[in-house]
Amino acid sequence: MDRTINPANLDLAGKFILDVRRADDHNASHEQLTGANWKDPTQISAWADSLPKDQEIVLYCVRGGAVSNSVVDALQSKGLKARFIEGGIEGWKAAGGEVVGK
Numbered sequence: 001m002d003r004t005i006n007p008a009n010l011d012l013a014g015k016f017i018l019d020v021r022r023a024d025d026h027n028a029s030h031e032q033l034t035g036a037n038w039k040d041p042t043q044i045s046a047w048a049d050s051l052p053k054d055q056e057i058v059l060y061c062v063r064g065g066a067v068s069n070s071v072v073d074a075l076q077s078k079g080l081k082a083r084f085i086e087g088g089i090e091g092w093k094a095a096g097g098e099v100v101g102k
Contacts, residue, residue, distance in 0.1 A: 007095035
């Protein structure tokens with residue numbers, strides 16, 4: 001399965017949106033993708049098994065780097081259909097994607 005999704009081609013309908021920004025980054029931000037569920041990436045073992053197994057999971061961090069890569073690896077290793085947005089939330093906004101207040 002692919003690891004990344006180009007934000008310009010992304011339709012979020014029907015997908016489970018997962019915000020995995022580090023706690024400090026998440027707390028400092030006032031925005032998120034519509035319908036996003038924030039989970040602390042350092043606690044992945046505590047929540048990974050609660051994610052939907054039959055739904056595509058689209059996740060993002062700030063810029064689509066180390067955090068997204070490590071979370072995608074962990075989720076895909078559990079058989080989940082997880083990919084991350086190239087460039088993170090910043091890439092999403094640069095591609096014209098909408099964000100909402102959190």
